[in-house]
Amino acid sequence: MRRYVAKRVAHAAVVIYIVATIVFFAVRAIPGDPARVLLGGDASAEAIAALREDMGLTEPLYVQYFRWVSRIFQGDLGTSVFSDQSVLQMLMGVAEPTLSIAGLGMVIALLIAIPAGITSAVKRYQWEDYVATGVSFLGISMPGFWIGIVLLMVFADQLGVVPAFGYVSFRQGIIPWLEHIALPALAVGLPYGGILMRMTRSSMMEVLNEDYMRTARAKGLNGRLILFKHGLQNALIPIVTIAGILLGVLLGGVVAVEIVFGIQGLGRLLIASIERRDFPVIQGAVIVISFVFVFMNLFVDIMYTSINPRIKYGGGD
């Protein structure tokens, strides 16, 4: 197991490194000059040239690259061209709202998807199934940001039950925190939950047809016990993998939703940084996002081993 984790971590690190390298060159392929953006559109050509020199942008690309790489390995993501702040510090500042929304979104998705999926599978072709399936279809058919707009209209503008904008850190209280991220989390969670619910349903249906479920019945256990003790864990095995894979969908959703709700998160920062060609921030943000993404999946894989005793990683330790 330990060897497997080490191997996977190494693999993940390589993937992130490649991603970071691609991004390094990709951002430099984006037309537009950070020096000009920084100095304002009307800055003089000399001032821009001087700043470019200052920022090290005039050096050959490979020199810039190797300098950047060596800094990365020292844990230095550089400083923002735009604000002179440390990129790491900036990212830490905006990661909290994004991760809060994504996290709560995932919790909401799971809380909706798993019970609904199970009900749907158990009450197959009954009204419960049709309702749950219908709702999940709606969930996967709406853009998350649009759900956000509708929620904002209804709950913030019309009913006024939650604040309409911004983010409040959980350090300032759990309730205000939840109030601020409830709608955004719902907006990202619903589409994600829709997909998961359908997965849960088909996975659970498959499990219900398994021989060991018949065995459990032949043992004289009651229905709910069979479902939750014998079925659930087996049904969740594929769901865990899928939940990890879908993380990309969820993270993508957060970006647009942050904008709808006016929350300063990772997605906003990334888009703003691309707009103003803030290379170090773009690179840093991409590394952080890939990092979260890759390691969340690693975490999911490891969790997978814990809920699926059949899997033994590391070649028969």
Place this chain on the structure above:
Amino acid sequence: MSSSLPPNANAQQESNATASPTDGGDDPLLVVEDLHTTFSTDRGEVPAVDGVSFAIEEGEVFGVVGESGSGKSVTALSLLGLADGARVEADRVSFRDEDLLAKDERGLRAIRGNDISMIFQDPMSSLNPVMTVGEQIAEVVRHHNDIGESRSLFAELRRKYVTGTSESSASWERAVELLETVGIPDPGDRAHEYPHQLSGGMKQRVMIAQALAGDPDLIIADEPTTALDVTIEAQILNELLDLRDEFGVSIMLITHDLAVVRETCDRVAVMYAGELMETADAGTLFDDPRHPYTRGLINSIPRTDDDREWLDAIEGNVPDPTAKPSGCPFSDRCGAAFSLCGEPLVGYPAGKSGHRTWCHLYNDAVSRDGDEIDHVDEMKAKQHIEEYAAAADGVPYRPDFGSEYA
């Protein structure tokens, strides 16, 4: 009733009269009469089990043999209400004089695993892959014995996901004991393992232990050795027989393998296309197989003294269950088929007690030499058939065989 009634029909009626609740000791453990299990599919009604009757005595090993698709597994599942999506009807399915068909799910649950337990064909898929084998046995212990351990949903889930089952709990200790009983070495350690860590034979032993955990009176073993190696097969079968001897439990052994039947069973029912073909005690069936289908099956077993160049295979395939021929379902494959085969089937008794054959060759009105038909008195034959049918209809069927074990 006239004297023209078949002699055994009378006997049935009489013995039925003596079968009273107070006389349970003489009663078979399980009685099944005229069982029909029907599935509704897109392609119409499928009668998977079509009028099967049998009885199992205490302490006996009762074999049900037939090709795949003959309805033997469905018969077993029907008894416990596990045949999903099927309509189960019968004149009578009684276990220790309790009417199983009249029971609701809750009542059946009390029977399943407790009085009647099952062993399934594929131990690989029939054991839950994410639970330790110990826990799979222990939960049966808990649920069918009042040992003071909570079996609420919450307690069970906590046990599974949080605390695990305590090694010192009575249920766990009993599980380990059962593993030992079925011949698993190091049962204390093995109990903590997951099914995938065990060999096929071990897994089937676990299944057996699990089946024993509720102290059942009847174990239904559905093809318990089919998925196993031949060497393991013998061990498992011996294990089952030992258990019968040790605990006096009855075993309903479902198999497609006549060799298994010959080695283990006291009595046998041969099924084909959801219907009974022949019932007899095991010795008789092999010494004096009467039904052409039974004979076909026996002839297809390789023998050590075999001087045949080819094994005798039965030509053709099992009929499509939605389009069975009327009368004998085997008639279209039967080498001895003749004019009466389209008539409704009835069970003709043979010389030895309990030997009964559902084949019109044995109609009194048929004179023949072996399978060669000399003459058929159609009128008389049909009259006979009607009489047999009438005798069975409405009168609880009391099997007369097996009295030697009573």
Place this chain on the structure above:
Amino acid sequence: MSVSELFKRTIGASGGGGKTFGVRSDLLERFGQTLSRDLRAKIGFSVVLLFGLAAVFAPMLAPYDPMAQEYGVLMAPDLTSAHPLGTDSFGRDLLARLMFGARISLAVGLGAVTFGAVLGILIGLVSGYYGGYVDDVLMRAVDVMWAFPWLLIAIMLVAIFGQGFWNVMVAVGFAYIDDFARLARGEVLSIREEEYTMAAKSVGLGDREIIFEEVFPNTVAPLIVQFTVFTARAILAESTLSFLGLGVKPTTPTWGALLGQGRGFITQAWWISIVPGIAIMVTVLGINLFGDALRDAFDVKETGET
């Protein structure tokens, strides 16, 4: 529509009817059956057809020029009026804009998935068929692609290559390459060892023939289902990009762009963002329903691959 076309073509390429080297020629028949029996398929197909036709014939059917501004801005929808779906903040007819928007949104959705499918399937087929280091290299590349959340790829591509129909299409489609590659590879691996592939090899067919004539046709069913589901997602993706202002061209009406333009008016003119949102929802729902019916018809197991 296009699904069935693709379908016919792939089936056609494999030699049509008959069971040559195990090619399943019953798929087309099942497709037809599904359409005639399955309610989901019927609803889904009708919706897609309806929007597809509205898109194709928008220039003829649209009641107004989608760019024509009327002075009486912000007109609320009134089914009996000249503007049944209302007008936007420039006084442009929303129904007309919706119909023209469908052209871009559907075309980008289909085009993007086609792009992703073609590239991904090629990679997957080659990778799965050859195995070894070819497989290693290609799959590592796919791993890297997968480590980018899709929106990130799309934003970067649009930032680099600029906004525009083709660029957005590629940007959206890029995210599907890895999924198609994995799926195709998996199918190939399971098929590679099967008899008909062996048979093809034994009669001396070359690698390319085997991949395209034997292996590929047998991966068709799950790929079609995947294609359908991804088309739905691609439409959502396009709308997200347009909403972020990174779509086709800020001034071109697409559903996502309409929605984005309406966002600022939500308190005065909810319909500007709600109507296109409903159009997106209904279309995507239709495609999803249709895909779901196909999945059942082709007996493809549901996977959560994105």
Place this chain on the structure above:
Amino acid sequence: MSTSGNTTVTPESTGGSIEAGWAFDAVEVLDPHYVDLYQQITIFSNIFSGIVKIDRNGEIVGDVASDWTLPDDTTYEFTIREGVTFHNGDTLDASAVKWSIERLMGLDDSPHIGKVSDIESVEAPDATTLRINLSSPVAPFITFLTRGPGRAGTIVNKTAVEEDPEAYRRFPVGSGPFELTDRSTGESLTLTAFDDYWETDEEGNSLPYLDEVTINLIPEPSTMWSAISTDGIQYADELPPQNARQAQGGGGSVDVAGVSSGEWSCMAMLCNDPGSEEWATRQSYASGNDQPTDYWEDKEIPTTNKKVRKAVAMAIDRQELVEKAYFGFAEPAHSLINPAIAWAYEAQPDNAQMHDPERARELLDEAGYTGEPRFSGRILGTPTDERVMTVLQEQLSNVGIEAELDVQQESSYWDNIYLYNHMFAMYGGGGDIDPWMSWWKQLGTPTEEGSLGAWQKNLYSNEDFDEALSQSFMTPNKDERIEHIRQAEQYFLEDAPFAMTTFPLTPKGSVSALQNVGNQTGLSNFHRAFLEQ
């Protein structure tokens, strides 16, 4: 529409704190010597003092300078108030102001260094006297010294700057009515009333009245509206115009003022071919690109014809633009001088650019563009220009000109605009409180040395215009100066290098309870603002 409230209003009670919203996604720099964006100016104006400031009538008045004189055209002498302190307790006297100005003079990377490049020396003979000597007369100089938007005269604190110049850019120390006490990355800033602020109101109450102002960054227009209409914030630095109009019409609890922050907007029209002999080198003085674009090779540029440019200017229905693109929050622009420069502004000078599609068509006919369409051209703009561009496209098509909209992200916009490969470009300025700011760099003929024409977007050149500009620059006397300005304006209108569109107004929103926020020249000054009970 310009300013709201008046200075003599005093509250019945003081105190309280408010939440305010700024339509901005990242404030970042607040050091006035680096600040480049208006949203930053409106924030730091509450934190800093300037040598002078703009009062609510748009006039330049003393801030820490109680008075000033011009002994000659190149000398400014200020009397600095006594008893002014920085937020950190340092004394603000003439030498502190001298240090601040000299600091800017040494900041090569500041966008404002040009404003002080004509300073020969700064003297602080005593604590209350500050003397600035210029090398040559600079008429707009005094406007540069306003605390906002001028910035050059905004006074930074020596101790804090020297301690950590990097930190100072984000977390500055000033001497204004509020001090910055907290900021979280990108999200919010807390301004707390500065107890030792020097100014008092007419009744002797200390200013500011409010205890605290929290500035939230709300870049989403619709979110801003939701926030203020649900009382989540009490003040919005900039409301979405469509919501502002809704608030004005709906009689809700939000008061809206449309104020000019010296903003003007136009469509710049390419006046010369960058590849032509005359411009190949000259364009590089503005663009920095040695190699001019070859985009126009073998292509005709209709807008090099003065008649065409005038026709385009006449094709624009500015009132419609105001309604459709700005929801009323703009004034039609018929010339270049914006209403924030009250002393020079004339709504419709002679030969002003007026909507006249008939005449536009005639002019186009005369210029030889009679086809269908008469000609086609691309308009370059940023996403914020989109609404205006959409309306313009329609209006141009009414006179037979086909316009293709090219909306680019800001950074690509700036890359493109100096390539001169668009016939039309959306352009404008903000915070222009002197005419010099709107045309010196924008429209003067680019020269190798000096700032004239350094920002040329459309390769316009007219020697007479250049001469008029120079005169107006070198004449501090207001009456004489205005003559030169009128003259230059006439050249501008005759040549029509820009088709003027509007003078946008910024809709500032406040809940009814919040009174007396200073909105002159688009600022949001809270130093006399108060909450009604």
